[in-house]
Amino acid sequence: MLYQQSTHGKGKEISLSHDVLDALVLKDAIVTLDSLHCLAPTMAQITEKNGDFTIQLKKNQPNLFGHVTDAFSAVYSQPDSMAECTQENEGHGRKEWRNIMQIEANLPPELKEKWPHIKSFIEVASERTCNGKGTRDSRWYVSSLEVDVELAARTVREHWLVENQLHWVLDVVFREDELKVKDPDGAAHLAAFNRAALNTIKQDESDKDSLAAKRRKSGWSGEYRSKIIFG
Secondary structure, eight states, X not given: OOOOOOOSSXXXXXXXXXXXXXXXXXXXXXXXXXXXXXXHHHHHHHHHTTOEEEEEEOTTSHHHHXXXXXXXXXXXXXXXXXXXXXXXXXXXXXEEEEXXXXXXXXXXXXXXXXXXXXXXXXXXXXXXXXXXXXXXXXXXXXXXXXXXXXXXXXXXXXXXXXXXXXXXXXXXXXXXXXXOOOSHHHHHHHHHHHHHHHHHHHTOOSSOOOHHHHHHHHHHOHHHHHHHHHO
């Protein structure tokens, strides 16, 4: 994690995201964002810095959402009209199968004018089985990337892996879900310290201990603590 700041309200989160993007070097990078940030100014900011984007699309952009879902509906029966690949994961009693589809963004003039940086649409259809119960869902994305479904699949997958793994580590290693801090400022400060500590611990590659073991060792040993902080 490179940056964290608490916000109050979606408007402030969008404004803060623009500040973060402005501070980053985005050349040849692919920025992935949730649907809150599916905004033309955000896309323009990324591409102006020579980066690319893949952003989740939901009904908060109804006209664009309707066009993208209709575009995929029109090619489901024409597999040669879209790029497609599959992914599977299994473990801990859970199995997931994903079908990733990508098509060129053929936008009508009125949408092209508003969304000039979108070059492709992505759909991820998922089937999950956990403890004998199955679920299905589909997610849609818009991207400045040309059609390359393998790259699209990796980009979408890594976005969720980063988010899920971060929350999992903070819960398991730092027990964040068990913390009972009611003061908003106190909770924000503690979250920032936890993430800074996690970044510091992850930089130590001198042994094969788990993150939890390294965290405990940094509390017990002043020598080890100095080593991972100061090198």
